Amino acid sequence: MEDAKCEEVFRANKIDVVIHMAAQVSVITSIANPMQDSESNVLGLVHMLSLSKKYNIxxxxxxxxxxxYGVKTELPIAENASCSPISPYGISKWVGESYCSKWKELYGLQTQGFRFSNVYGPRQDALGEGGVVSIFMxxxxxxxxxxxxxxxxxTRDFxxxxxxxxAIYRSSYAQLTGVYNLSTGIETSVNTLVESMYHVRDLKQEQVVYxxxxxxxxxxxxxxxxxxxxxLDWTPMYTVEEGIQRTYTYFEQEMTKKEAAASIAVEPSAFTTTSLHLFKRLMPYAENLLAFALTAWLTLSQQYGAYGAIDVKLFYITIMGNLYGNRQSVLAVVLSIGLYIYQKILDGRELISLLYDxxxxxxxAIYLFIGLVVGYxxxxxxxxxxxxEQKIQELEGRYEFLNGVYNEVREVKDELQLRILKSGDSYGKIYSITKELESLEPxxxxxxxxxxxxxIMSVPNVSIYTVNRSRTFLRLVAHSSKNDTQAPKSLKVEQHEFITTVLRDGKVFINKDLSDGAPLMCAPIYYHDQIAAVVAIDGLSFEKFSLYHQNLLxxxxxxxxxxxSKAFAYIEATENQRYVAGTSLLRYEAFQNILKxxxxxxxxxxTPYLLLRASKKDMILAEHADLIDGMLRETDYTGLDAENRLVILLSNTSMEDANHVLQRFAEKGISLRVVEEEL
Known part of the structure; x- marks a missing residue:
C-alpha cells in the first residue's frame, strides 16, 4: 500500500540499493485473509518498486x-522448476517475482529475488515454517x-x-539479477532438529511428544x-548444530533479561497509573493556591504594615512563574489582581471608581508584565x-544501537576469524604452509x-615457468602431476593466448571457457615489478572456479x-662468492646447493635433469664461458665440480634432448659426457 512516510525516506536520503524484506509471512493468515496478504505482499511491493523507479535506485x-514451488517430488528443487504454489502466500510471492521481472524489462531497474528456504535464528517469532525453531526454543x-x-x-532446508x-549483503554490490534459491541445500528432519537441541540443553525423552x-x-x-x-561466490557458513547453538544462546539471554526486569519492576495497576497522572497535573495548582493563601494572609495581615510598601504579590507571581512557567504565572496574576481589588474595596473604594484610576x-499592568515575562x-x-534532553535521548538511543551493531559485528568477526583459522584452505593456514618458501636459493x-x-589450492597438477629476458618464451622449472602427465618444457608466448593475457594484464587468468591447451588457472610471479615466472594449475574442481579461489591463488x-625477491636479492649480494670471477660459472658450493x-x-x-661434465681437466674455462652461455637455456646452470672441471646441469631434460646438446658442444670443440654418478 502507498505510504507517504516511505516516500519521505526516499526523498530525504541518497539510496543506492533497496532491500525489500517487509511482508506478510503467515500461510495461515494468507488463507484466512487473502486480501490482507495481497495488499502487503503485492501492493506493498509494487509501491516500493514505483518509488525505486522514481528515485533512480x-x-x-x-x-x-x-x-x-508448491509440492515437488524431484529434489533438490532448482530455480528452473515449475511454480505451482498451494497457498495465497505462495501466490503473492510468485506474483511479486513477476512484477520485479517486469520492472526490469520496462524501466531497467536491476532486480534480484531470493527464494528463501526455512530461515531461523535470533529475534525470530513463531510465524512461518521456519518458526518451528523459535517455537521449540x-x-x-x-x-x-x-x-x-x-x-x-x-525434512526442511533450514x-x-x-x-x-x-548473501543479501554480497548481492547488494554484485551485478546479479533474476531469482535465486537461498538455502543450505541440505535436508534436515525435525527429529535431527530436536537432536541438535539435546546438545545445547539437557532434554528428557518425555519432553518430546509426537x-x-x-x-x-x-x-x-x-x-x-x-x-x-x-x-555470488557464496556458501553457507553455519551448520544446523551451530545455528541452533547460537539461536538458543540468544533466546536464553533474552529470557534472562525479561525475568530480571520482571523481578525488579512491579507493573502498576491502571487505577494507580491514572491517579498518579492526575496527581501530577493537579499538584502545581494546589501549590499555587497554597502560595496564594500565604500571600493573601501576608497582604491582609495587620502586621504587614510594618514592612512598608513591599508588594508580596509580585514575589508570589515571580515564584510561581519560575517554578511552573507561564500557565501558573498567569493564574498567579489573576489571583493577585483579585486580591488587589479586594484590598481596594476594604480600603473603602467603590468598584466602579477603580475603572477610572x-x-x-x-x-x-505590572502584575501582567512580571507574570508574562517570567512565565514566558x-x-x-x-x-x-x-x-x-530529547536530543540526548536520541543520541543515547543511537549510541545503544551503534554499540549493539558494533558488538554484533565484533562477534561475527571473531566467529569468522575462528572459522578461517579452522578451515582447511584458509588464509590463516597459508602462512604456516608457505614457511616452506623460506629459502635463499631461487x-x-x-x-x-x-x-x-x-x-593450498588442492590441485594435482602445478607447473612453474620462468619468463625469458625477451619475454618470448616460458621455460618449465618445476612441475608436479598426479597422473605423471608431463607439462610442456617450453611455451612460445605468441602461440598461447593465456600467456599473452597474463603477461599483459599481470592478473590471475581463469580458463572459464575451458579452452584446450590452456591451464584452468594461471597467475604471475613478480620480481622487481616485472613478471619473472608464471604458475599454472590444472585439475581444479568445478566449484572452485570462484572469486574466492582466484584470490587464494x-x-x-x-x-x-x-x-x-629475497632469494634473488641474496644472489645479487653474494655474486662474488657465488660465481667464478669474470664468468657465469658457479663455484662448487653454489652448484652443489642447486643440485640438491x-x-x-x-x-x-x-622432475628430470641431467649432468654433463667436460672431458678435459685443463680446459680454459674463462675463454669458453660466454660461448657456453649462448648455447644453453636460461633455466640451465654451469659450474665446477670438486676437481674444477666444467659441469652443466640441464633442467627438465631427457637423454634424447641431452644428445642434441652434446652434439652442439662437440661442434664447438667442447667434449662433454653424461655424468651418472654423484659429483
Whole structure:
C-alpha cells in the first residue's frame, strides 16, 4: 500500500540499493485473509518498486519464498522448476517475482529475488515454517514439551539468518539479477532438529511428544543452491548444530533479561497509573493556591504594615512563574489582581471608581508584565531543556544501537576469524604452509612453490615457468602431476593466448571457457615489478572456479613473489662468492646447493635433469664461458665440480634432448659426457 512516510525516506536520503524484506509471512493468515496478504505482499511491493523507479535506485533486492514451488517430488528443487504454489502466500510471492521481472524489462531497474528456504535464528517469532525453531526454543526454555506432528521424519532446508544476511549483503554490490534459491541445500528432519537441541540443553525423552500429522504437510523439502554459490561466490557458513547453538544462546539471554526486569519492576495497576497522572497535573495548582493563601494572609495581615510598601504579590507571581512557567504565572496574576481589588474595596473604594484610576491599571499592568515575562522565559528555558534532553535521548538511543551493531559485528568477526583459522584452505593456514618458501636459493623457492600451491589450492597438477629476458618464451622449472602427465618444457608466448593475457594484464587468468591447451588457472610471479615466472594449475574442481579461489591463488603467488625477491636479492649480494670471477660459472658450493634442489624435485615430483661434465681437466674455462652461455637455456646452470672441471646441469631434460646438446658442444670443440654418478 502507498505510504507517504516511505516516500519521505526516499526523498530525504541518497539510496543506492533497496532491500525489500517487509511482508506478510503467515500461510495461515494468507488463507484466512487473502486480501490482507495481497495488499502487503503485492501492493506493498509494487509501491516500493514505483518509488525505486522514481528515485533512480540502482538495485532492488526482494524476498520471495520456496512456497512458490508448491509440492515437488524431484529434489533438490532448482530455480528452473515449475511454480505451482498451494497457498495465497505462495501466490503473492510468485506474483511479486513477476512484477520485479517486469520492472526490469520496462524501466531497467536491476532486480534480484531470493527464494528463501526455512530461515531461523535470533529475534525470530513463531510465524512461518521456519518458526518451528523459535517455537521449540520457547518451549525448551519454559519447560514445556515439544510437539512434533507426525513421526518427525519430515525434512526442511533450514538456513541460519546470518548466512542469509551475508548473501543479501554480497548481492547488494554484485551485478546479479533474476531469482535465486537461498538455502543450505541440505535436508534436515525435525527429529535431527530436536537432536541438535539435546546438545545445547539437557532434554528428557518425555519432553518430546509426537502428535497427529497435520493434513497437507509437505514430507520433504530442500532447495538447490548451486546457482547462488556459483554466481555470488557464496556458501553457507553455519551448520544446523551451530545455528541452533547460537539461536538458543540468544533466546536464553533474552529470557534472562525479561525475568530480571520482571523481578525488579512491579507493573502498576491502571487505577494507580491514572491517579498518579492526575496527581501530577493537579499538584502545581494546589501549590499555587497554597502560595496564594500565604500571600493573601501576608497582604491582609495587620502586621504587614510594618514592612512598608513591599508588594508580596509580585514575589508570589515571580515564584510561581519560575517554578511552573507561564500557565501558573498567569493564574498567579489573576489571583493577585483579585486580591488587589479586594484590598481596594476594604480600603473603602467603590468598584466602579477603580475603572477610572490610572494607578490601579498601572499596578495591574505590572502584575501582567512580571507574570508574562517570567512565565514566558521559564517556558522557553524549559522547552530548550526538554529539547536538549530529547536530543540526548536520541543520541543515547543511537549510541545503544551503534554499540549493539558494533558488538554484533565484533562477534561475527571473531566467529569468522575462528572459522578461517579452522578451515582447511584458509588464509590463516597459508602462512604456516608457505614457511616452506623460506629459502635463499631461487631453485628451491620454485620447487617449494609447487608443494605450496598444491596444498593450498588442492590441485594435482602445478607447473612453474620462468619468463625469458625477451619475454618470448616460458621455460618449465618445476612441475608436479598426479597422473605423471608431463607439462610442456617450453611455451612460445605468441602461440598461447593465456600467456599473452597474463603477461599483459599481470592478473590471475581463469580458463572459464575451458579452452584446450590452456591451464584452468594461471597467475604471475613478480620480481622487481616485472613478471619473472608464471604458475599454472590444472585439475581444479568445478566449484572452485570462484572469486574466492582466484584470490587464494593471488595471495599465494604474492607470497611466492616475496620469497623469490629475497632469494634473488641474496644472489645479487653474494655474486662474488657465488660465481667464478669474470664468468657465469658457479663455484662448487653454489652448484652443489642447486643440485640438491634438483634432486629433491626429482624425488618429489619426478622432475628430470641431467649432468654433463667436460672431458678435459685443463680446459680454459674463462675463454669458453660466454660461448657456453649462448648455447644453453636460461633455466640451465654451469659450474665446477670438486676437481674444477666444467659441469652443466640441464633442467627438465631427457637423454634424447641431452644428445642434441652434446652434439652442439662437440661442434664447438667442447667434449662433454653424461655424468651418472654423484659429483
Amino acid at each position: 540502482a538495485k532492488f533486492i526482494y524476498a520471495s519464498s520456496a512456497a512458490v 520457547n518451549r525448551v526454555l519454559t519447560g514445556q514439551p515439544l510437539h512434533i506432528h507426525g513421526d518427525g521424519s519430515q 538456513i541460519y539468518v546470518e548466512d542469509v544476511a551475508d 502428535v497427529d500429522k497435520r493434513p497437507g504437510d509437505i514430507e520433504r523439502s530442500v532447495l538447490d543452491n548451486t546457482k547462488i554459490k556459483r554466481d 490610572t494607578d490601579f491599571f498601572f499596578q495591574i 522565559s521559564i517556558d522557553r528555558k524549559n522547552a530548550q531543556i526538554q529539547n536538549q 631453485e628451491h623457492v620454485f620447487n617449494a612453490t609447487v608443494n605450496v600451491v598444491r596444498s 593471488k595471495i599465494t603467488t604474492d607470497l611466492v613473489s616475496s620469497a623469490l 634442489t634438483k634432486r629433491l624435485a626429482k624425488e618429489q615430483h619426478q
